[in-house]
Amino acid sequence: MKKAKHQPQSIESQIFARIRRKGRCSVFVPGDFLDLGNRQGVDFALHRLTKKGTLRRLARGLYDYPKVHPKLGTLSPTVDAIAEALAGRDRLRIQPSGAYAANLLHLSEQVPAKAVFLTDGPSRRLKVGKQEIVLRRTTPRAMAAAGRMSGLVIQGLKYLGQQHVTMERIAPLRELLSEKDRKQLKQDMPLAPAWMRPFLQMVAEGKENA
Numbered sequence: 001m002k003k004a005k006h007q008p009q010s011i012e013s014q015i016f017a018r019i020r021r022k023g024r025c026s027v028f029v030p031g032d033f034l035d036l037g038n039r040q041g042v043d044f045a046l047h048r049l050t051k052k053g054t055l056r057r058l059a060r061g062l063y064d065y066p067k068v069h070p071k072l073g074t075l076s077p078t079v080d081a082i083a084e085a086l087a088g089r090d091r092l093r094i095q096p097s098g099a100y101a102a103n104l105l106h107l108s109e110q111v112p113a114k115a116v117f118l119t120d121g122p123s124r125r126l127k128v129g130k131q132e133i134v135l136r137r138t139t140p141r142a143m144a145a146a147g148r149m150s151g152l153v154i155q156g157l158k159y160l161g162q163q164h165v166t167m168e169r170i171a172p173l174r175e176l177l178s179e180k181d182r183k184q185l186k187q188d189m190p191l192a193p194a195w196m197r198p199f200l201q202m203v204a205e206g207k208e209n210a
Helices: 011-022 039-052 079-090 098-104 149-160 167-176 179-191 194-205
Strands: 056-059 062-064 094-097 114-119 124-128 131-137
Touching: 011 039, 039 062, 056 124, 062 079, 079 094, 079 114, 079 124, 079 131, 094 098, 094 149, 098 114, 098 149, 149 167, 149 179, 149 194, 167 194, 179 194
Parallel strands: 114 131
Antiparallel strands: 056 062, 094 114, 124 131
C-alpha cells in the first residue's frame, strides 16, 4: 500500500501557525510573512483569516490576534505592540517620549490618550479604538539612545521638565534600572540636556549608593 504524499501547507495555515506561536494580543503586518509567499498570497491569506474572525484588521496593513475577555469582551493590543509592528513594517527605530515615556517609568500616573514615539522615519498618526499613536520624526541625536532604557529615562525626565525633576521623584528609577541599564545610562549621559545630567548620574549610581 502506497503512503499518502505529504501535502505542503498553505500560506494561510503557515501564517496562522506562526500567529498562534506569538499568542493572543500580538500584532502583525504583511511583511512579517513574506518569507512564506509573495505579497499577493500573504494579503489574501490575511484577508481570509480576518473574514473568519481569527484576525482583526486594526488599520490598513495592520492586524492583531485578538484576545476575548469573558467580561470585558475583545481586548485591544498594547500600544507598544502596535508601535513595534509599525516600526518593523517600515524598518524604523522608535523611542517612547512625552507623557507616555513618563508613564512607563512610573514618573507620572497619567495614562495619555495619545502615545507619542520619536522615530527616524516619517511622521504619522494611527487611531486604534480610543488610543491614538503618533510617530514623530526627530533628529539623529534624539534617536541615539532609542531602544535602550537610558533613552526612555531621558525622554521621561524631559517631559517632566527641569523645574519638576527632584531626587525624591526619580528615586524609584534607581530600583527600576538594572546594573546593565545603569552602566549604559552613564555612557549615554552626554546625549541628555546639561541640566539633566546630575540627576542621571545619581540614578546611574544605583540604589546601593543612594
